[in-house]
Amino acid sequence: MPHLKTPAAHTLALGVALIAAPVAMTSTAMAKSPTPSTVNQDFAHLSIDGQKAFADIAAAQQALGSNQPDQATTLIKDAQTRLAKAANDHRLFVKAEHDLPVAPGQPQPTRSAGPNPTTWIPVDGQYIVTETLTPEKQQALTTANQHLHQGNPKQAAQDLQVSGIDVDFILGVAPLQQATADVYRASVFLQGNDVKDANEALTDAIGTVRFVSDNIVATAQPTTPSGKPGHHGHHHGS
Numbered sequence: 001m002p003h004l005k006t007p008a009a010h011t012l013a014l015g016v017a018l019i020a021a022p023v024a025m026t027s028t029a030m031a032k033s034p035t036p037s038t039v040n041q042d043f044a045h046l047s048i049d050g051q052k053a054f055a056d057i058a059a060a061q062q063a064l065g066s067n068q069p070d071q072a073t074t075l076i077k078d079a080q081t082r083l084a085k086a087a088n089d090h091r092l093f094v095k096a097e098h099d100l101p102v103a104p105g106q107p108q109p110t111r112s113a114g115p116n117p118t119t120w121i122p123v124d125g126q127y128i129v130t131e132t133l134t135p136e137k138q139q140a141l142t143t144a145n146q147h148l149h150q151g152n153p154k155q156a157a158q159d160l161q162v163s164g165i166d167v168d169f170i171l172g173v174a175p176l177q178q179a180t181a182d183v184y185r186a187s188v189f190l191q192g193n194d195v196k197d198a199n200e201a202l203t204d205a206i207g208t209v210r211f212v213s214d215n216i217v218a219t220a221q222p223t224t225p226s227g228k229p230g231h232h233g234h235h236h237g238s
Helices: 007-014 036-043 046-064 069-086 137-148 151-162 176-191 195-208 216-217
Strands: 017-019 091-095 117-129 167-175 210-213
Touching: 017 036, 017 069, 036 151, 046 069, 046 117, 069 176, 069 195, 117 176, 117 210, 137 151, 167 176, 167 216, 176 195
Parallel strands: 017 117
Antiparallel strands: 091 117, 117 167, 167 210
16 A cells, blocks of 8 residues: 555654644633743653654654665664653643543544543644734744754744744644554564554554643643652643
């Protein structure tokens, strides 16, 4: 079958993205132009190991699509290591999937959300634009996007501030146990030279990601490696 490339895979491969399409906001948080400080605080919500694991997963899919199974195997092994480390991340939180409303402008899950408590790990972050942009603001957004992808959130924040572009931050969260199982399946299939099923397992892993308001994450039950609730602060006002 042809190589599967989902929008989620594209987003995760790039890391952080700024979305230009205006959306109707339902969050209680007010959209605003972020400062360098708030940009850094927003991305402090992300699990570094979780983020890198999903970047590995997306890169492994690309490697399979380019007929590079050895490279994919290396990436999958790294993703497994990262996910194992993420299991001890203080950014983990527990919440039933049906209590995670999809963020504005994001696709609805393709399967029904379950009622059971699930451990989630924040693996991706995006800024969504809440207004129709003028050509000047669109150019500023493009420039900010470039700076963000270059690892310069301070300059990206300045780009948005100077232009007065209002954004909201949303988080991509993945169910740790399910994603880990999907990546394990991919590794087993690839060991058996079953590229098709390995690719589908990676697609399943990426498909577990849900984009939610960071307000939702702030009110979720956090966990610590000891299993006890931990402190989980949030910088936005409502």
